[in-house]
Amino acid sequence: MSNLEDLYREIILDHYRSPRNRGELPSPPAIRAEGFNPLCGDEITVYLDVRDGVIADIKLTGRGCSISQSSSSLMSAAVKGKTVEEAREKIAMFKQMMTVHQSTLEKDAQPAEVDLRAIGELAALQGVVKFPVRIKCAMLAWNTLSQGLDEIA
C-alpha cells in the first residue's frame, strides 16, 4: 500500500474532505473560468476577485476525484492574497513538479530541483507523478486558474 499512501497523503485527504474556499462570487465583477476533464468528467469553476493586481478572493465549485478536488483546494489556499504575478509563478512551479518528475521518472534520472519550500503544502501532491493518468486530475484546477488570469485585461 506504500504507493497508495504516496498518492493519498493525509493533507490531500484533508483538503478533499474539507475543501477550502468553496463557493461562488458574483460574476461580474469576479472573473469566472471553467475547466473540464472530458476523460473522467471532473469539473471545476474558479471565481477570482482581482483588485490592483492581487487575488483578493477566490472561490471554487465543481466535482471530481480526491486528486482534482484537493488540488483545487490547495491551489486556492496557495494563491489567495497573492499577486497575479506570484500566482503565475505558483502555476509554473506546479506544472514543473508534475511534468519534470514525470519525465525524470521515465528516464530514471535524478529528480529535478523543485524548491519544496516555495511550494509548501502543494508538495503533498508530488506523489501524483507516479500515477500518470492522475496528473490530469491534479492539473485541472491550475489550468483553469491560468485561464482565468489570462482574462485579466
Place this chain on the structure above:
Amino acid sequence: MSNLEDLYREIILDHYRSPRNRGELPSPPAIRAEGFNPLCGDEITVYLDVRDGVIADIKLTGRGCSISQSSSSLMSAAVKGKTVEEAREKIAMFKQMMTVHQSTLEKDAQPAEVDLRAIGELAALQGVVKFPVRIKCAMLAWNTLSQGLDEIA
C-alpha cells in the same frame, strides 16, 4: 506435381492452345452474352445461333487463364448442334461436377455420381474441384452460356 497434372490434363492444355469455335457471329440475329470474373479479370463473350430450338452455331471470344479458356472451348464443342434442352442439361451436369465434388471433398464423403459418359471430354475438368479458387474460372463459360440461353424468348 501429381496435383498439377490433375488440374492441367492434356485435353485442357490442348483446348487452351487450340481453342475450338473462336470468333464472333453477327448479332443480331445471334444471341450475345458476356461473362466476367472480377476477381481475376477473365472475360468471355458467347455468340449463339439458335434455330428451331437447336444451337446451330456457337462462337466465343475472350481471354483468361487456361482453365477458363479450355472450359469455354470444351463447352462450345459439347453444346454445338445440341438442342437448347440438351445444352441446359449439360450446364446442370457440369455445375454438379464442380459443386458436388467440392462439397464431398470437404466432407471426405464418397464422390457423388456424375455420369462420366454423358459428360465425355468435360470430365477432363474434374481435377479443378481440388483447386477451389479455380472453380470460378471453370464455371465462367457455363454461366455465360446459361445467361445467353435465358435470352431466348
Place this chain on the structure above:
Amino acid sequence: MASGHDVTSFDPRRVRADTPQLARVINGRTITYLDSASTSLPPRTVIEAMSRYYELRHANVHRAVYQTAEEATAAYEGARESVANFINAPGGSNEIVFTKNATESFNLLAKSWGAANLKAGDVVLVTEMEHHANIVPWFQLRDQLGIEVRFIPVTDDFRLDLSNLDQLLDGVKLLSVTGMSNVLGTINPVKELAAAAHRRGALIAVDGAQSVAHGALDVNDLDIDFLMFSAHKMLGPTGIGIFWTREEILHAMPPFLGGGGMIADVRLDGYTPADGPARFEAGTPPIAEAAGLGAAVVYLEHLGMSNIAAHEHALTGDALTRLSLEFLGRVRVIGPGDTVSRGGVISLDVEGVHPHDVAQVLDQFGVCVRPGHHCAKPLMRRFGLAATARVSFGPYSLVQDTDVLIEALAHAIEMFG
C-alpha cells in the same frame, strides 16, 4: 445456478486456467479482473490461433492461388461461417461483414443504410441508455440529412420506459437499441421491441456488444434486422467487429469505405462496387483477427452460451446481495437491484469516494474495475452522475473475485471515510 443450461463441461475454474492473464500478479496479489464489459480476456486457444496464423499461413486473402493464401482465405471465410452460425444468421455467411469494431459497424449502418434510406424528418429511435457508438453516428446523420434522433427514456429503476412506446415509434424508420446496457446491466426486451417496431413498419438494429458474449443471441428468433458487435468483448482479439443484416438489406446497401477488394471494376471514369459482404470490406481485412475470432466462437460454443449466462447470473446475484449487506447503503448500485433481465455488469456509486479513487485503491489489491462515464454520457446525466466504478464479470469470474472486491472496497471506504 439457473436450471436449463447446456449439459457441457462448463467449469469457470477451467476457463480461468485457460486464460493466461488471470495468472498475473499485480501489486503482490493475483489479478482480480472485473472489467470484462470493457474488454474480455482471451483464452490461450485464441492467442495461439493468431500466433499460429502468423507463424504458418499469414498471407493476403482473396485472389491468390498459392497455398498459404488459400489457407488464410479459408481461415478468414471460415470465421465468417462460424459467426453466422453463432448468431443463427438466416442467410449464412453472406450476411456477415467484418469491420474493425462495433463502432465501425454502427457507422456502416448509419452512413450506408441510413444515408440511403433516411431523409429529413425521418426518426431514428434510440434509448437513453445507449453507448455513444449508437448515438454519435445518428447525430452525425442528423447534422447531414436533418433526421430526428429520439430517445426512449429510462425509468428510475433503470429500465426502458416503454409506456409511451407506440407514440415514440411515430415516424420512426429505425429503432436502434442495446441488447444490454454496459452501465446498468439491464437486458432489454429485444424480441418485443422488434415486434413493436415491425408492426409500425420500422426496422430494428441491436447493439450486441454486451449481450453477444453472455448468452445466446439468435437474430432469427429475435426477428431483428441489424446486429453490431465486437470480437474483443467475446474472448476474441481487438481489431475486428461484426455487422450483420439480412441478405436482401445488405444487397441494397451502397458502399461505405472505398478501396481495393470492394469493387467489381474501376475505370478512369468511375467504379462498380462488388456484391455481398466484400462491398463493405475495403482494403486488407483483419485476417489474423478473424482467425482469433473464429477460435473464440469455437471456445464459447464449447463452454455453452447458456452455461455462461447462468454462471454470470449467479455471480451477479451473489455480488448484489453481498454489496448491499456489507456496505449498508454506502455503496449504491446504479442498475437493477435484482437479477431479473440483468447481466453481469454492476455500476457502483460509493458515497464520498469518487469512482477514480475507488478504482485507484482497488488497483492496489490487483482488482481491475473501470471508473468513468463508460461512453454513455446521456445515461450518466440522467442519473446525475459524472462517473461510476463499474464491475463486470466474464465466464472466468469466480465468487472469490467478489471476495477481493469487497475487501478492497471496504479499504477504500475506510480510507476516505
Place this chain on the structure above:
Amino acid sequence: MASGHDVTSFDPRRVRADTPQLARVINGRTITYLDSASTSLPPRTVIEAMSRYYELRHANVHRAVYQTAEEATAAYEGARESVANFINAPGGSNEIVFTKNATESFNLLAKSWGAANLKAGDVVLVTEMEHHANIVPWFQLRDQLGIEVRFIPVTDDFRLDLSNLDQLLDGVKLLSVTGMSNVLGTINPVKELAAAAHRRGALIAVDGAQSVAHGALDVNDLDIDFLMFSAHKMLGPTGIGIFWTREEILHAMPPFLGGGGMIADVRLDGYTPADGPARFEAGTPPIAEAAGLGAAVVYLEHLGMSNIAAHEHALTGDALTRLSLEFLGRVRVIGPGDTVSRGGVISLDVEGVHPHDVAQVLDQFGVCVRPGHHCAKPLMRRFGLAATARVSFGPYSLVQDTDVLIEALAHAIEMFG
C-alpha cells in the same frame, strides 16, 4: 549492394531465421515467399509482442487506472510515438492516427479533410498507377460533391508522365500519389512533386503502403502533407493502418467515424468532438495490433531502413537481369527494366501463360507470387492487361528465392509451351 547504407548488423539470413513462416514446407519444398508487396511476413518478435500483450496486459485503453490498463495504454501510445519517430513527424505522436488499414486512412483523408475542404469543381490529381485505395474514395467524393478527379498519365516506360505537370496542376487542391507503385515497382519523385504542388498552392498526400517498409520515409524532409500506410506491409500485423498529417491540418479536420473515444461530450441534443488523434479513433482501437506495430518498427529500425533498401535493390537488379537472360523475351517485365528509382516489385507477363496459371504452377514449387490486377485496374488497362503475375521482395528475401522462381517459371513455360 549500394554503398552508403547504415552500419548495422543487417543480414537477410538472420531476418529469415527470425521469420517463422519461412521455415514452412509447401508441396515438399521450403516456401519461397515472393509476395511481400501484398503482405509481409512478421518476425517472431512481432508475433510474440502480441501474444505477450494478450497474455499479460490486455485491457481497454484510456480512462482506466488499473495497472494492466495503464500498460495497455502505454503500449498503444508508445506505438504512436515509435511511428511518429519512424516517419519523422514534425509534431510527434499528436500527428499519428491509427486506422484499420491504409485504405481506411485514405477514406479518412477523403471523407474528413476532403469533404471539409473541397467543393464542386475542385480538382484532386492522382495518377494512373494508383491503387484503388487512392482512387475509389475520390470517385465517391466526386459523386457526392462534384469534384474533379484527374489522372497523371503513365509513360510507356512505366514512369509518371510529368511533362504537362504544370497544366495538370491547374485547379488542383490536392495531389495524391503513391510513393511506389505496387504493380510496376516505380518509385515516384515525391519530393519534387511536393514542391510542385506547394508552388501551386495544393497539398500533397502520399500513399506510403509500398514505400514505407522498403526505405526510410521522412515526411519532414519530403515536405508532404499526408501519409497513409498499413502495418501489415512493414512486418507488422493486420488490422492497423496509419494516417499522418501535420498537426494544424489534423486540428481542423472534422470527425469521420462517430462513437466512443472520439468525443469530449455527448448530450441528448448533440456532441462535441475530442481534440487530437482521438477525434478520429472511434471505438476500441487495435491495441494488440499497435503493440505488434511498435515491435515491427523497432525491428525495422534495428535492421536499418537503408540496408533493407539496398538489399532489395540488389535482389531486384539480379532478378531483372536473370529473368531477361533466362527467358529471352518470353517473360516480359511490366515495369522499369533497370533499377533506377525502382523498388522490389516485379510484375511479369509470361507469353502464352496466364498469370493464374503461372501462379498455380509456381505454387507446386512452394513459390508464392500473386496473379491479378493488384487493385490497380486503371493501370492494367493502360497496358492492355487483365492481370500480371507479381513477384515482390522483403528484407528476408535471398538470391536463392530467385533461383527457385526461375526454375518454376521454366516449368510453367514448358508446360504451356
